[in-house]
Amino acid sequence: MKVGIDILGGDFAPDANLSGAVLAKNELPSDTTLVLIGDKDQIFSGLSALGANPDDFEIVHAPDVITMHDHPTRAIPQKPNSSIAVGFDLLANKQIDVFASTGNTGAMLVGAIYKVNTIPGIIRPCITSVLPSIDGTQAILLDVGANADCKPDVLYQFAVVGSLYSKHVYGIENPRVALLSIGEEESKGNLLTVATHKLLAESDDLNFVGNIEGRDLFLGKADVVVCDGFTGNIVLKQAEGLYGLLRKRGVKDDEYFNRFNYENYGGTPVLGVKGNVIIGHGISNDIAVKNMIKHAYEVASSGLSAKINEAFN
Amino acid sequence: MKVGIDILGGDFAPDANLSGAVLAKNELPSDTTLVLIGDKDQIFSGLSALGANPDDFEIVHAPDVITMHDHPTRAIPQKPNSSIAVGFDLLANKQIDVFASTGNTGAMLVGAIYKVNTIPGIIRPCITSVLPSIDGTQAILLDVGANADCKPDVLYQFAVVGSLYSKHVYGIENPRVALLSIGEEESKGNLLTVATHKLLAESDDLNFVGNIEGRDLFLGKADVVVCDGFTGNIVLKQAEGLYGLLRKRGVKDDEYFNRFNYENYGGTPVLGVKGNVIIGHGISNDIAVKNMIKHAYEVASSGLSAKINEAFN
Structure with missing residues (x-):
């Protein structure tokens, strides 16, 4: 190797x-x-x-x-x-x-x-990030910035490649895939997520568990979270920013919040x-x-x- | 009254x-x-x-x-x-x-x-939320969910109504307006933010300070932060979710992080x-x-x- x-x-x-x-x-x-x-x-x-x-x-x-x-x-x-x-x-x-x-x-x-x-x-390669979950697990978020504008078929592929990453690198047998949106119901979201929800729900190749909201990102509800690269990049940077403020405010929490430290992950693959x-x-x-x-x-x-x-x- | x-x-x-x-x-x-x-x-x-x-x-x-x-x-x-x-x-x-x-x-x-x-x-009324800044100030984020899909002229209007809210309710004389994006340069972002950046930069009616990224949302760099309602809702819910986890992890920080408690704000206007x-x-x-x-x-x-x-x- x-x-x-x-x-x-x-x-x-x-x-x-x-x-x-x-x-x-x-x-x-x-x-x-x-x-x-x-x-x-x-x-x-x-x-x-x-x-x-x-x-x-x-x-x-x-x-x-x-x-x-x-x-x-x-x-x-x-x-x-x-x-x-x-x-x-x-x-x-x-x-x-x-x-x-x-x-x-x-x-x-x-x-x-x-x-x-x-x-x-x-259609479009993408990049990922890790979301540390409160239950000790972690989820993969993708795309986090390679593709600011996406179509539903591109988000569908993110779900497929994210599942393969989760399975082969993190050892999750049947990764749960969620779509990041602004409501759990399939009708909630923007034009992109509503159309993508339909594609994901109809797929036999994925373990799609539905939409999740911003507040659910760290609750261990999914192994793979799919979004366009604009949204994913903002989610990632917001988490980084809030982690930086935790450090600045002197908050120490090795068990959970220190898992937001990018040093623990180092890098992520181009899928x-x-x-x-x-x-x-x-x-x-x-x-x-x-x-x-x-x-x-x-x-x-x-x-x-x-x-x-x-x-x- | x-x-x-x-x-x-x-x-x-x-x-x-x-x-x-x-x-x-x-x-x-x-x-x-x-x-x-x-x-x-x-x-x-x-x-x-x-x-x-x-x-x-x-x-x-x-x-x-x-x-x-x-x-x-x-x-x-x-x-x-x-x-x-x-x-x-x-x-x-x-x-x-x-x-x-x-x-x-x-x-x-x-x-x-x-x-x-x-x-x-x-064109489209919108709703707002408050972003507590580390420097003791706060910014207004809009839209946070009334309009999942927006055009550049709609985002431009959010900047205008957000500035009026900041001025008349929060007493900020010449509110700094920022556009939430995935890079500070005007060329960075998705199709929506790149087009909106141009409109905001050309305006004489606004105090536009450029793009800000997810990691800058809480740093006091702007008084008004503009985005589409899909992105804003995810930012808001993510902040709420992380605040909930801070509480769950027993982190107490009255001076800064407690300002993420929605109870302090109660409600926001439809603009x-x-x-x-x-x-x-x-x-x-x-x-x-x-x-x-x-x-x-x-x-x-x-x-x-x-x-x-x-x-x-």
Whole structure:
């Protein structure tokens, strides 16, 4: 198993990425190879500063950086020697099993869609987030920002790929799928959710449990929650914002509210592309990077991208 | 000043409404008349059980109840002797200055729009909620559910009526208006917000401060936050849900998080109709009803409905 890591992405590159990689290396099975993609000299000196042995890693030289200011669609062709472009080349050529980065999200999405390609039959790949439930479980929310405007058939596919993610990575046998809306009745919602409800309710392939409202997001009522990327992004950012205010107000609650800390998750996959791609938070510290790498390992081990491909082809 | 109160609305009618009215009566200026609308016998016996003097109130007999199960558009014509139908008759005939209810929200919206009528020029009336900011201020969020699907010109009007509400009721001289979206740049968002951003940015009548994201909702960056009613309802319910979980987890924070308790606000106006209409939460207890009545008094005193009418005509 080879896990490719963009060493130059994110706000605290390269230090947080290298430190996270060293931490992850110690927690992953010994047959896992971490492939560090970035400026070779920086990687060598960074690893030695951390007391790590460069021979424990594979290092691929990619001196250029795609920053948060680069244009997402133009960045990869303009910077073929960037760590993101090189990472996608490695993934497309199957030299790595998964590629993870905390870099420019837009460029990561573009790379996932245009360098490894969308799975035939998938209308729009999407990204996900985790909703911690009060009962100790967690739900997957999707889409959280790749697709601001969606049609009902796109939301239907989110339900399918979200169910596959829940099943193969989180081990939920028959994931309960809910549609995020503004009332539990099928007639409640906007034009999009009312039409999507009908599609989901008619499906034999999904375990659809109906609409849920914003107040039910954290109650463990579903394993997969489906919405358009605009709504999902606002839900995700609002939860992040309120968690930040809890921290600011000095509220500590390890048992529940600390599960809102993004560091625990690190990153989430792009669902619907021909390869395992993991996107992490730009503000990731070493713990978040470590958890992103571990999740990348889980996603690759589950063969998620191939499982989605099988389901659609 | 006459404040009409639906005594039969909400989950804890008539007790919570009567008790709330008695509490409010003690806190409002002595020239305020509270008009209690509901079953006369219930009101008399309820007031006497509370040790209150029925002569301190005006009582209007309306024996029928519109429940949460009644169809919103059919309920008022089907039940002309219901407290909601009678309340709107009194408001339309200017026998009261404001009508407040914790009853069926759909029926309240229908009554507001069809019995007191939409202000000419207003495309879609809307409802609001309060976002408590960490800096001690608060913002108004609108729409929070009256209009699930909106066009850019409708969102533009929300900005206008929200600014008038902020100015005349909350005393903010030049309210900062923000558009809720998924990125600060004008190009970020869905088709609706990108088009709305342009309208808001071009306006000379508004103090538009740009897009804000979900994580900024509670940071005091704006006085008025505009979104479609689907998004706003999910934001509102998510905040309510997380506040409920804080309570469940035993987190106490009077200074900030307790401001998420709906009881503090009680109710919010329907903006854009020819009369002052206040809708409260169905689960309102007596404190929430008291605060709804006090806010009804503030809204009526400010002449908000007339101010909006002047701005549009």
